[in-house]
Amino acid sequence: MISIQGLSKTFRTSDGTVEALKNVSLTVNDGDIYGIIGMSGAGKSTLVRCINLLERPTEGTVLIDGRGLCSLTEPELRKVRRRISMIFQSFNLLAQRTCLKNICFPLELAGVKSRDAEIRARELLALVGLPDKADAYPAQLSGGQQQRIAIARALATDPKVLLCDEATSALDPKTTHDILSLLRDLHNKLGLTVILITHQMSVVEEICSRVAILDNGSVVEEGPVEEVFSAPKSEAARRLVFPDGYDTLPSASEGKRRIRIVFRGYSTTTTPLIARMAIEEKILANILAASIKTISEKEYGSMVLEVADADELERALHYLSADPEIVAEEVESRA
Amino acid sequence: MPELHFEPIAETWRIISGECPFAIWETLYATILATALAIVIGLPLGVLLVAGEQDGVLPLPKWLLHALNVLINILRSIPFIILMILVIPLTRLLIGKAYGTMASVVPLVIAAFPFVARLVESSLREVNPSLIEMAQSLGATPFQIITKVMLRESVPSLISNFTIAITTILGYTAMSGAVGGGGLGKLAITYGYNRYMYGVMAASVVLLVVLVQLFQMLGTRFAAKADKRQR
Numbered sequence: 001m002i003s004i005q006g007l008s009k010t011f012r013t014s015d016g017t018v019e020a021l022k023n024v025s026l027t028v029n030d031g032d033i034y035g036i037i038g039m040s041g042a043g044k045s046t047l048v049r050c051i052n053l054l055e056r057p058t059e060g061t062v063l064i065d066g067r068g069l070c071s072l073t074e075p076e077l078r079k080v081r082r083r084i085s086m087i088f089q090s091f092n093l094l095a096q097r098t099c100l101k102n103i104c105f106p107l108e109l110a111g112v113k114s115r116d117a118e119i120r121a122r123e124l125l126a127l128v129g130l131p132d133k134a135d136a137y138p139a140q141l142s143g144g145q146q147q148r149i150a151i152a153r154a155l156a157t158d159p160k161v162l163l164c165d166e167a168t169s170a171l172d173p174k175t176t177h178d179i180l181s182l183l184r185d186l187h188n189k190l191g192l193t194v195i196l197i198t199h200q201m202s203v204v205e206e207i208c209s210r211v212a213i214l215d216n217g218s219v220v221e222e223g224p225v226e227e228v229f230s231a232p233k234s235e236a237a238r239r240l241v242f243p244d245g246y247d248t249l250p251s252a253s254e255g256k257r258r259i260r261i262v263f264r265g266y267s268t269t270t271t272p273l274i275a276r277m278a279i280e281e282k283i284l285a286n287i288l289a290a291s292i293k294t295i296s297e298k299e300y301g302s303m304v305l306e307v308a309d310a311d312e313l314e315r316a317l318h319y320l321s322a323d324p325e326i327v328a329e330e331v332e333s334r335a
Numbered sequence: 336m337p338e339l340h341f342e343p344i345a346e347t348w349r350i351i352s353g354e355c356p357f358a359i360w361e362t363l364y365a366t367i368l369a370t371a372l373a374i375v376i377g378l379p380l381g382v383l384l385v386a387g388e389q390d391g392v393l394p395l396p397k398w399l400l401h402a403l404n405v406l407i408n409i410l411r412s413i414p415f416i417i418l419m420i421l422v423i424p425l426t427r428l429l430i431g432k433a434y435g436t437m438a439s440v441v442p443l444v445i446a447a448f449p450f451v452a453r454l455v456e457s458s459l460r461e462v463n464p465s466l467i468e469m470a471q472s473l474g475a476t477p478f479q480i481i482t483k484v485m486l487r488e489s490v491p492s493l494i495s496n497f498t499i500a501i502t503t504i505l506g507y508t509a510m511s512g513a514v515g516g517g518g519l520g521k522l523a524i525t526y527g528y529n530r531y532m533y534g535v536m537a538a539s540v541v542l543l544v545v546l547v548q549l550f551q552m553l554g555t556r557f558a559a560k561a562d563k564r565q566r
Contacts, residue, residue, distance in 0.1 A: 052472055078474035085473060092469040095564045096488050106473040108483070137563040157473070 002028040002051065002161065002193070007060035009046050020046040022217040023060070028210075030160070033187055033194045035208035035225065037201065037240060043217040044197040048165050051195065052084045053077060064161075082110060085154035089166035091146040093138040099149045100125070100134040106156045117156075124152035128182060144175035151182065155190070162186075164196045168203055176200075180207050201240055205229065205293065213237045229293070230262040230300050231327045256306050257313040258288070261320055261328045263301040273320070274305070281319050283312050304331065347534035354522055359542060361436045362518035365508045366546075369440050370501045373447035380407070380448070381455025382481055392467060392477040392485075407449040415446050415507050419514050439508065439516030447504050454496035458489040491562035498554025502547045509543055519543050 009021040020043045028034045038044050049055040051062055053069050062069045069080065085106070093102050100121050107117035125131050128148040138146055147167060154162055164183070168176040184207050187194050196208060204211050204225060211229070212222040215236035221228055232241045263273075277283050285305040292301045307313050313330060320328035383403065387395035413421065419442040423433045426441040462485050470484045486493070512520030519539045527536025 054468060054471060078476065081472060081474040086469070088465065088469065090465055092463075092465045094466065094484065094488060096490060096562075105470075105483070109470070109473055109475045109479055139564050153473075163472075 001030055001063075001065060002026075002195070003063040003066075004028075004047075004051070005061050005063065007047070007050055007057050007062070009043075009050060009055060010058045019217055021050070021057070024214075024217075024219050025060075026212055026219060026222065028193060028195060030193050031187075031191055032210055033184070033196065033208050035196050035198065035204035035211040036214055037198055037204050037211060038214035038236070039240075040199055042214045044199075044214055045165055047214065048086075048163050048195065048197045051163060052081055052086060082106065082157040083159050084161040084163060085157065085159040086163040086165060087147065087150045087154050087167045089169045091138070091143070091150045091170075093146055093149055093153075095138055098135050098137055099130070099141070102138065102149055103153045103156055105153060110157060120156060121152070124155055125149075127155070127186075128152045142175075143171050144178060147171065147175075147179055148182065151179075151186070155186070159192070161193045161195065164194065164198075166197055166199070169198065169200065173202075176203065177206070183207060201229075213240065226264070226300075230264055230302075231329070255309055257308075257310060258331045259285075259305045259307065259313065259316055259320070259328055260331045261303050261305065261326055263303075264325045264327070273326075274303075277316065277319055281315055283307060283316050283319075285316065344534070347532060347538075350526060350532070350535050351538045355519075355538065355542065358517070358519045358522045358539070359546075362505065362508050362520070362543075362546065365436050365439055365443060365511070365516065365518055366501060366505045369443035369447055369508070370497070370504050372440070372444045373451045373500065373504070374497065376444070376448040377451025378455050380452035381459065382485070384452060384456040385459040385485070386477070386481055392471075392480045407452055410445065410449040411453070413446075415442070415510055416513065418442050418446050419511060419516075434515030436517035439511040439518075443504055443507055443511065446507060447500060450503065451497075451500050454500060455493065458492040458496050459485050461492055462488050491558045491564075494554060494558040494561055498551060498558070501550050501554070505543065505546060505550065519546075 004024060004026045007021055007024040008019070011018045011020055024043075024047060026036075036044055036047060046055055050057045053062070057070070064080065064084070067080075069077065072080065093099075094105065097105070100118060103121035103124050104114065104117040107120060108114070112120075122131070122134065125134055128151055130145060130148050130152075133141065133145065133149070138149065141149065151162075162183075167183075168179050171179060180203060183194055183196075186192055187207075194207075196203065198204060208225050210223065211225045212219050213228065213232075213234065213236055214220070215234070220234040221232065221237045228237060229241050232238045261273075274285055274287065277285065285307050288304040288306055290301070290303040292299060305316070307316055317328050317330065320326050380403065383393075383395065384400070384407075385391060386393040387400045387403075389397070410418075419439070422442045422445055425445075426433045426438050429441055430438045432438055466484050466488060467480055470480045475483070508516060508518050509520030509523065510516075512518060512522070512524045519542055523536045523539035526532040527539070
């Protein structure tokens with residue numbers, strides 16, 4: 001279990017101080033695939049670097065299985081780091097080494113004999129699906145293949161936790177999907193805990209079980225992915241979950257009110273809900289935006305409706321909320 | 336200045352064929368030995384210049400790094416011809432005499448190691464800082480980062496820079512001919528400058544050019560061969 005408690009990080013720059021993280025607290029359970037999502041500049045990379053202490057937090061602590069990292073000596077910390085490895089956006093392979101030797105690198109650092117290291121590295125090459133690339137150099141591989149080698153390298157020391165810093169941001173959608181599938185497989189096979197930093201909603205939707213939304217250095221929302229994404233409460237979360245279709249709506253005309261509904265599951269997405277509401281409640285709702293998303297392999301529909309006044313709003317919310325698979329709430333229309 | 340004249344070809348050829356082989360040997364010997372020693376001293380210093388910074392992998396006390404930088408700058412700003420004379424007492428102490436090829440190695444090393452340190456520094460600064468972060472995230476010690484990441488990843492660049500060093504030092508050995516050093520420079524100065532035998536001087540210069548070309552060609556080839564980035 002990784003527990004981040006009251007973490008703050010302040011950088012001193014030539015023009016004053018920058019608070020990259022403000023009092024962040026999170027708990028990641030063993031076996032989670034935990035997503036940390038935010039816009040660029042939200043502090044994601046700083047947060048992930050505080051987990052293995054590549055950055056020293058200004059305040060707060062990181063506990064791994066109840067053990068505080070900040071009080072460890074350098075040699076102790078180096079040992080812990082072998083159990084929490086990391087992959088990067090730019091892969092960071094050593095250009096002058098073959099793929100096999102890149103995978104051997106962390107074992108070499110740990111003092112493993114080179115013959116044993118090579119045997120292990122070949123197993124890992126097979127595990128990531130590139131058994132024939134042992135003698136290739138990184139420059140000869142595609143981005144997706146390079147990230148696979150980086151994953152194999154990260155797994156060489158049998159870590160419990162894998163930190164992914166924008167690991168798919170430099171890849172095209174198809175390759176991103178392949179890498180995420182690989183991560184999910186490894187998570188299932190090896191019982192890895194994965195912490196994934198990204199600015200891509202689709203990445204979190206595809207593989208994460210829990211998500212924290214980081215905005216301007218603070219965690220503004222945290223929970224199971226379905227809950228957070230189906231009914232985002234914070235402004236930052238809404239911006240991420242409904243990047244268009246919500247933000248780009250025209251502002252509401254005088255007196256009109258807006259409702260967002262989220263349908264969870266198949267049964268509700270197949271019911272002609274709005275038509276039924278019009279017949280049964282005589283509410284003529286105007287559909288402003290609608291979409292269907294797949295989150296953690298489940299279908300979610302969302303819709304933004306506009307109704308005439310406060311009374312209709314009240315009745316519509318009452319009507320819609322009767323179905324437990326539907327979440328309906330009023331949304332502020334911005335001026 | 337006396338009129339420019341050429342010795343009879345036979346006389347010139349006699350001197351060239353008689354003295355050049357040994358002069359080439361002396362030049363190569365002084366150049367290679369001085370370069371090797373300059374690398375032995377300059378390489379660790381270059382590493383310290385980069386790793387010893389406050390945000391480097393092996394931070395040194397600020398005053399020490401500052402002192403190192405000042406020392407290197409001072410040594411680099413003394414013209415070589417003057418440095419040779421300045422270090423004569425040290426040369427006597429180390430070699431027992433202040434003239435000859437072996438004696439010229441002392442000022443050559445003193446002139447070259449600060450230069451090599453700067454070249455190593457520039458090579459190491461080319462290493463992507465993300466690679467160092469990667470190695471840290473895998474639990475590498477500072478020494479492992481220096482040897483396995485910083486130095487290993489910059490091998491092609493180090494070879495290119497050492498090639499620059501060896502050709503520069505070759506030029507310096509020729510200069511050392513003016514104050515008692517041996518080699519092609521001495522040949523050019525004693526026959527060309529003191530005895531107006533331009534044929535001998537021209538031959539020495541051609542040989543120096545050939546040596547520089549040779550070193551540069553080999554260096555470029557080795558650097559390209561060592562680099563696995565572009566395949």
